[in-house]
Amino acid sequence: MNFLIIASLWPEPTSSAAGRRMVDLLELFHAQGWSLTYASTAAESEHCYPLESLGIQRRTIAVNDSAFDEMISELSPDIVLYDRFMIEEQFSWRVEKCCPQAMTILETSDLHCLRRGRQIALKEERDFTLADLVNEVAYREIASIQRTDLTLMISTYEMKLLTTVFKVDACLIHYLPFIVDAEAIKRDMLAWPGYEERRGFMCIGNFKHEPNWDSVQYLKRQIWPLIRKQLPTAELFIYGAYPPEKALQLNKPSDGFYIKGRAEDVKVVMQQARVCLVPLRFGAG
Secondary structure, eight states: OEEEEEESSOOOTTTOHHHHHHHHHHHHHHHTTOEEEEEESSOOOTTOOOGGGGTOEEEEOOTTOTHHHHHHHHHOOSEEEEESHHHHHHHHHHHHHHOTTSEEEEEOSSOHHHHHHHHHHHHTTSOOOGGGGOSHHHHHHHHHHHHSSEEEESOHHHHHHHHHTSOOOGGGEEEOOOOOOHHHHHHHHHTSOOGGGOOSEEEEOOTTSHHHHHHHHHIIIIIHHHHHHHOTTOOEEEEOSSOOHHHHTTOBGGGTEEEEEOOSOHHHHHHHOSEEOOOOOSOOO
């Protein structure tokens, strides 16, 4: 079974939840004994997961390049997975032309039109309504879902929206939540530092993800001043890959507000804190 993944980024499990999710999917597909090829339009990344450890072939591709037709025709995949609807828009017509027999799968991670609708409501300082779902992103995303054979969903709430609001046939969507080893987590918790050994507050999220960046600014402006008023010596450590310069400028040790940047091991930094703050004002799920 030849399985092709087409993505705009190389998987970075230490950079984002989406990167962790992709690696979990790759490990799941590898366990089936399938032959995997990962093709991306992005430049190589130093934080990319070592795909070779799973025997996965790498291919660098470009949008609007006929070389992709040659590559996919030679590969002749049985299954093609698109990472996000934007990639499906760019490559599905070429896949259909060269490999019409291939099954196609869309990995959503988030329902982008839901995130966009909530963001619109936030900017207009009002409550979110289902009418906000009808936006420019929805037209594109729903069309992408309708074009593919199967769409993977993390959230049952999002699945309900697709079937009730957008009238997507339930047979086109499949619930595949985050893949975790619950027993391993329970074992790890037994070795966590005790309350007295931990200190302060923490927040974590990739800075390239717009809801995360909004949450950091909201923390800085609204939430952290209120906490410091009650706890004058409290400290907040904010972690996240790819912090822009404007984020680094928010670092202010005198206010107990620290921008730490990338966390190579999420478990380690979370075990060091007493409280994890997640002030997301919009997003999916």
